[in-house]
Amino acid sequence: MSRPSAPPPGPFRLASGGRLIDRAYSTGFRFNRRHLRGFKGDTLASALLGSGVALVGRSFKYHRPRGILASGVEEPNALLGLGQGGRFEPNQRATTTALMPGMVTESQNAWPSLDSDVGAINAPLWRFFPAGFYYKTFIHPRAAWLNVFEPVIRRAAGLGRAPKQADPDRYEQAYGFAETVVVGGGIAGLSAARDAAREGGRVLVLEQTPHWGGRTPVDHAGGEARVGALLDELRGMENVTLRRNTQATGLYDHGYLLARESLADHDPKADLPRQRLWRIRAGRVIVATGAHERPIAFAGNDVPGVMLASAVRDYIVNWAVAPGRRIAVVTSNDDAYRTALAALDAGLEVAAVIDARPVADGRLPQAVRARGVEVLTGTGIAGVRGGKLISGVDLCAQDGAGKVTGRLDCDCVAMSGGWSPVVHLWSHCGGRLLWDEPGGFFRPEPSRPPTGPDGAPNVAVVGAADGDLAVAALTGAEVEAPSAQVWLMPAQATRKARFKMWLDYQNDVKVSDVVVAAQEGFVSVEHAKRYTTLGMATDQGKTSNVNGLAVLSEALAQPVAATGTTTFRPPYTPLTFGAIAAEAKGAIFQPLRRTPMHAWHEARGAAWEPVGLWRRPYTYPQGGETHTDAINREILAVRGGVGMLDASTLGKILVTGPDAGRFLDMVYTGMMSSLPVGKCRYGLMCNDNGFLIDDGVVVRLAEDQWLCHTTTGGAERIHGHMEDWLQCEWFDWKVYTANLTEQYAQIAVVGPKARDLLEALGGMDVSAEALPFMTFADGELGGHPVRLYRISFSGELSFELATPAGRGLALWEALMAAGKPFGVTPYGTEAMHVLRAEKGFIMIGDETDGTVIPQDLNLHWAISKKKADFIGKRAQERSFMASPDRWRLVGLESLDGRMLPDGVYAVAEGVNANGQRNVQGRVTSTYASPTLGRPIAMGLVAHGPERMGEILEFPVKGADSVRARIVDPVFYDKEGTRANG
Amino acid sequence: MLLLTCPHCGIAAEETEFNPGGEAHLKRHGPGASDEDFEGYLFLRHNVKGPVLERWRHSYGCGKWFLAARDSVTLQVYGTYPASLAHPSDEVGDSVRAAHPNWRTQI
Structure with missing residues (x-):
């Protein structure tokens, strides 16, 4: 705010008045690189009008010159690009944007400039852009849509341009x-x-x-x-x-x-x-x-200078801006006469009031006549003279076809077709x-x-x-006669004139388009809306919907009530994504879960893998190592010596109570009630659809206490699943569950030297005799309290050590120190994945996708045949689930040494109903195995286990098919001796 | 966004504090059930226009499951009750019948 004694900004600013502006403060801004001025209290629209800017943009489809129509949120035309850089915002309504000092604004949808826009060539061609144009035109040839039509249309379509930089505001x-x-x-x-x-x-x-x-x-x-x-x-x-x-x-x-x-x-x-x-x-x-307020549909009702009557008086009274020097008012009601009075009060000329009604003798028309203004009743506008500015209007009888009966010179038309x-x-x-x-x-x-x-x-x-x-009871106004329903001006307008009558300014929908839609059978208002795009622009049809519905109703020869209205949906005005996201972005978009050893991994330069809300080390690259090199080094270190994995994220759910065993027998496919105290057992969990939802090792801690390990991503989901059954189905069973996932840190010590490492730390007997495979013991290692499980997800001799979360880092560091002589190597999730795949172990989410049952994965051994019931048992008896034709797990060995891409399908003979090749299997896991020096893969294949040695063809995009042999999914240590150490 | 009252902790909270669990009072059919019964349990839902009985969990509160009688058209919540009840409580049933006099549970 500067220059308190500046001259009145803009040639169309009135010398006095303006209840919302403060003339003491003149404000500079830019519009399309022009430097303009307004007053404090102006909107962008009032400042532009005050500066004599009538042309503010180009229309969406025909690139017609457009000016400001309204004074509030309903504005369809004056959409500007505001600001610069990250603060740039497209499609901002000039009518609701407060003028700020130094504001930089630009018009949209015009190239190379607003005044000489090449897109305007569309306008003379408008007969060729009727309603449903896209649907009718760009159908053949089919391929051309993707490569020719769509890219060209996308470049030409759209309002404004999206900002390219991040929004710096809060x-x-x-x-x-x-x-x-x-x-x-x-x-x-x-x-x-x-x-x-x-x-x-x-x-x-x-x-x-x-x-x-x-x-x-x-x-x-x-x-x-x-x-x-x-x-x-x-x-x-x-x-x-x-x-x-x-x-x-x-x-x-x-x-x-x-x-x-x-x-x-x-x-x-x-x-x-x-x-x-x-x-x-x-x-x-x-x-x-x-x-x-609604516009009136007359030919040329979109020429800059044609405005809503209420907006014209708003600009005069609120901002002391003259939208024109000689104003013609065209109306179907008394209310618009207020605009004539406001203009007269401000010293502006009123060319005439053109009133479509045969009689206008209310208080307001009388007051206007008394001021010496001619009121032309029964009259309409046949056409607007001018392109980017109005020079006048041609008059006609409202109740006719548009024969010109006279002409009015004016530079602004204030129209009112009633109010919605x-x-x-x-x-x-x-x-x-x-x-x-x-x-x-x-x-x-x-x-x-x-x-x-x-x-x-x-x-x-x-x-x-x-x-x-009129809100007469509160305003003291007299109740006025309702507006006449003037949906077309003149009533019998010619076809040619209807091509120039705009209903939806923002989406360039005209009376002719709605009539075409009705003729073509789009009789439902919702269909007609979508076919013509009436009311589908950013203004959501605030000024156009009712006019459009009325035109549709006339075309269908039915009352508007029978046509009805389209559905109003939020938001009323566009909301910026910034406000919807608010603070929930970047680092605090969602909580980040860190294991007790997170900082240690971070300090070692771990590459992270997001797993649920956790971050797990993916691998620990050293020096200039690529991820692939680092992963291979980690795998070989585990197979040849000893490695350590942070397994703290594994879900740990305590299930306890007199009925806990009975409950777990329902939850798991295997028998858990018979698991002896001190032992571990691998378990599978299905839903009642029969599909595999999670797996993990179950540990019996005490007579009435089990600890169920789940996958990292499954902890909360599985805990919820258990609670669902406990609360809603077996609510009388005495079982208590607690999700202890975050209470414990868990470390896997894996490899032939794992036992040596633990012995170096000392404190527990970790011999095969004292701690056989699939057992656990509580004790202290090097003074650290641990629960030591002998379980393996790699096929190697392996221990998992659980300790209270607060002591996790200390235990990890103690193990790293004790393991130094053995070359202990921390490894990440990718090495873990390869290690398990080499052994043919399944991974929930890789081998399963919500349609896979345990039997598909040859896991029959983990399904109890003794139990009368478990969740999923009945479903697995359904004919489709029991079918021998289901795709089942096998290993896949590429013939030419190329890796099979993840997810690719094996083709079969023949084609399906859509003419696509039949398929007989797909790849579920695929890795380069450094242990074996060749790629390995697993997949689900029709009759797979019965087809060992057969060769399948996997087409690959942009390359020759990969041919692979069906093999045993256990690629390494088939005898399973390594886990014994 | 609905407002629901958890019958366990008594807290009225926004929908985002709860997770929906589909139709309530399904009778579970296990091994030995006919294909027809099992299909009904696993796949068929009433999905009515009007009062529905449905499962909700107060996931970000007390963690308890409960059942709600809610109108799928007007969104009126007739009441909530513990998941252990085999039928809506009398109070909830009366509340539904006040709006739909001929209503019967489809249990």
Whole structure:
């Protein structure tokens, strides 16, 4: 803000007036590199109009020149790109953007420049871009869609351009609670808030603009004072919160309301979050969102300078801006006469009021006539003269086909086709609408409101949003006659004229398009909408929906009520992803789970693998090692010496109680109740569909106590699965479960020298006799308390040591130190995967995908035949599950030494119904084995285990098929002697 | 976003605090069940327009499963009750019948 004594910015700024601007502060900004000025309190739209900028953008499809149409959120044309760099934002409405000093703005959809746009060549071709153009044109040849049509259309389509840099601003979210939330700070909303506050309970009032009062201060004498009095009263009430610059964007189930508060929009210097997204729980919502004025469909109604009548008087009264020097008003109602009066009061010329109605003798028309302005009743506009600016309009009889009867010179047309209540919030969560025939609009159906959790109505609508357009009881205005329903001007407009009558400005949908849709059989309003794209742009049809529905209804020769309306869906105005994400991005997008040894791995330069919310070391590259080199080194170290794996992330669920054994017999396919204390057993878990969902080692700690190990990603899910059955099915069984995953650190010590390492640490007898395979012992190793399991996921001699989480790092470091003479090597998850694959061990998520049963994986040995029941048993008896034709696990050996790509399919003879090759199997795991010096793979193959030695063909994209032989999935140490040490 | 009251801890909370578990009061059929019974248990759901009985878990609260009688059209919550009940409690049943006098559970 500078130069307090600057001259009035802009040639179209009026010498006096402007209730929202502060002429003491002149503000510079840029539009398409032009330096312009406005006043503090301007919107971008008022500053542009004040500077004489009528052309602000090009339309979406035909690149027609477009100017500002409205003065609020309903604006379809004046979408600008705002800001620079990471703060650049496309598609911002000039009408709702406050002017900030130094603001940089640009128009959209124009190239090379707004004034000479080459895309405008589309305009003379518009006969060739009818409704459904894309559907009809780009069908053949099929291949051309992907390679030619779609890329070209994508380049030409779209509004604005996406920012390329990260948004540097902060956003935050907040929770709000109130017994009553009033949306809309106009006279109806403020009055409703006062009434609600008197009844008691917290009252929150949300207003989308920076100003209270809505239309009342502009439209009604004494309105500003009425609003002021209401505000004084509300500010004195302790239970009332007034919040401006806050846009309610959506109303959801049970009174959940989202609202975006602008705190420092376009003002990066303010040390504030840019926006705050309110997540409000409202006992009830009072919708006082007013109404939107509708355009009239006449030829050329999109030429810059044709504006909504209410917007014209807003610019005059609120910002002292003259949208034109000689204004023609065209209307179907009395309300628009207010614009003529406002223009006259501001010293502007009113060319005439063109009134489509045969008679106009209400108080407002009389007042306009009394000021010497001609009122042309029964008259319409046949066409607008001018391209980028208006030079005049041709007149015609409204009740005719458009024969020109005269001409008016003017530089601005203020139009009003009546008003549509803003019923969005009412409709978002189920409120029904009815067509108000006398009023000519949809309004809430009072008997079909949205309801809350108790089934009682929780949304009410007041004021203009309820169809009470004049809000006469509060404003003191006289009730006006309803607007005439003028859906076409003139009523019998020619086909040619209909090609120039815009309904949806933003998506370039014209009267002719909707008529075509109706003719082609799109009689459902939802279909016609999608076929024509009416109302599907970023403004969601705020100015176009009702006009479009009415035109569709006329084309179908049915009342509008029979056509109905499309569904209103949130958000009411676009929400930026920044506000939706708020602080939940980057490092705090989701919690990161770290094992007790995380910092040690990090210090050794571990490459990380995300597993669920955990980060596990993928491998530990040394020096300039590639990951592949590092993984191979780790594998060979384990096979030849000793390695250590941080296995802390494995799920550990304690199951205890008198019925714990019985319960685990249901949960696992194998028998767990018979497991002796001190022993370990591998178990499989299925769901009741029969599919394998998890696996792991079960340990019997005591007579009534089992510890169930799950996969890393499965701990919470499996704990939930157990609780589901315990609480909902066997709720009378005495079982208690606890997820102890994070209570213990767990370290796998693996390899032929594993026992030597533990003995070097000392304290427990770890001999094969004292601690046989699949047993465990509690004790101390080197002074560290451990539970020592003799289990193996690598086929090597292997121990897993569990210790309280807080002592995990100390134990790890002690083992590393004791292992130094043995060349102990820390290894990561990838080495673990290769080690298990070399042994043919399955991995949940690789060999399983939710459609695989244990029998497919040749795991019959882990399925009890003695048990009467377990979860999944009945499903596995279904004919499809018991079929011998199921794909089953085998090893795959590539013939030419190339690795099989993961997931590739083996083809079979013949083709399926879609003409695709039949398949007979697929690869589930594939690795380069450094132990064997060749690639190995596992896969599921039809009749696989019965086809050992057969060769399968696996087509690979961009290369020759890989041929592979079906082999035993155990590639290494088939006898299984190494695990014994 | 729904508001539900956990019948175990008594807390009324937002939907994000709960996990849904599908239709309630399914009778589990295990080994020995006919194909028809098993199909009904595993795959067939009532999916009615109106009052539904459904399973929820207070996952980010007390961890307990419970059942809810809720209207799939109006979203009215008629009541919640422990998962161990074989039928909706009388109170919940009365609440449903106040809105749907002819309603019967499909258990």
